[in-house]
Amino acid sequence: MASIIQVQSVSKSYWRDSFEIPVLNNISLDVPEGEFLGLMGPSGSGKTTLLNLIAGIDRPTKGKILVGNTDIATLSESQLAKWRSHNVGFIFQFYNLMPVLTAFENVELPLLLTSLSKKERRDHVDMALKVVGLSDRMHHYPKQLSGGQEQRVAIARAIASDPLILVADEPTGDLDKHSAEEILTLLERLNKEFKKTIVMVTHDPRAAEKAHTVRQLDKGELQ
């Protein structure tokens, strides 16, 4: 199957004062379309940094990242913002929902960046909330939902605009065992039923079990 993500000889360093701190060292990685990839490794190994680079919220110091044939490292900041809105669905450890918006409005948020009409947006949001099983909670605010429900709303937000890839950073890291299991089942379903390519960073071995492929990162290098 064709690679949807190609990470080619990517290095990433951060600068603190005049000290260069290397985080990723000459990483290359191909992710086929429809893959469910798990990235594991100890804290500070660079897995979140790699995820951020693939998602286009950070830029590599060296190397090339192609997502769906777009070299995202060459895009300007505003081009990259537009690209993210169309191609990347984000799932964060702490859900990152807007507390002042309802579940419906949170899911609708990325759709505001598209050219969809109000009715089309409503249809997309309804569908996304139905997929995650929260149609009956669409008018609830995040504080009125459990952690697992919040994460399901976040997943609905991630899939609402039908992006090319889903990136998940420790999606079960803040959840109890039961809720974590529900979220992982949902991600597995998105991958199998809806053919979504998922890149997931996790510490959780149970989460990694759901992935097709697991790659280990250590000290900025892929094992």
Add this chain to the structure above:
Amino acid sequence: MKIPLKYTIRNFRSRPLTTGITIGGIALVVFVFVAVLMLSSGIRKTLVATGSPDNVMVTRKAANGEISSIIMNDTYNVILSLPQVATDSGGKPVATGDVVVIINLPKIGTDGGISNVTVRGVSPAAFQLRPNVKVVEGRMFSLGAREVIVGSSIAKRFEGAHVGGTVRFGGDTWMIVGKFEAGGTGFDSEMWGDTAQLQDAFARQGGYSTVTFRMTSPDQLDAIKKNFETDNRLQQFEAKTEQQFFEEMSEFMSIFIGALGVFITVFFSVGAIIGAMITMYSTVANRTVEIGTLRALGFRRRSVLAAFLAESVLISVVGAAIGIFLASWLQFLTVSTLNFGSFAELEFSFALTPDVVFFAFLFAILMGFTGGFLPSVRAARLNIVNALRAS
């Protein structure tokens, strides 16, 4: 695409204490700002309403006001002979030669303090020219008698200035025989008597301070002015509408109060701007993760900037609305001060005009924009990865 306005509005409501304090500060500054502008426009409104656009007022060109203007009897007759002067059914010109003097009277509640009062000698036609002047208590003064009628504002603010009382000026004692109301105009702050009696008491038998006449039609003003430019006997005098004359009398006072008020409010506003800035910096700090998330989702820097600026401006607009509402109650107050145009006491009300409301909102929006700008720039410039890490 913009971040939805409901996000801004609901966030605005989500921090009631800090937002409330900031709104309170802005409301206070706007209150002061509006009060001063209302004061300034109150003076203007009172004096503009004093004059009629249908009447022409003639003064000596070099005069700063009515009391320093002198028009001799022969000039008075020339003016009245102009073809643009309207006449009544009996063929008499609808005109008054006014004698205007300033006297001192003790003011109520000032422990012996005195203040200037305008006394205007008028002819009977003055009541035709100024129909809003109506005797509401007692009677009209008699021609040929040392009698005066007092404006309602004078009656309540000066000792002895009531119907049946007497006042001493011009070397004589004058009986107050009536009280009049003039619809809240500057005439309410005057005493009126017979022109001839005032001329006699102040040795002004040779002329008048001003001449006011009704035009045959309002479009005759240019023709009248032309007469004053071309006729050698009138070239030392100036004709303008009565309304314009009184409007000009209000200008200095109005501008002075307005400028002084704006100067003071600008100092106050620094505090309010700093308050708004602190609130918005704390908002940005509390919502760093939200900002990072919005940016990750694809919202651009300028959208974030606009959302936070809108929140700051919203705080200011709400503060302005409260400040204006509170200040609007001042309309029920009347104050008096020395009008620099006439050097006499003038009573007026605070006037809330659409202009005042507009400038108050503009001022508040400017405060909100200034206070919110730097925090909003900070929000827009946040690095996405660092912002998301804040969670």
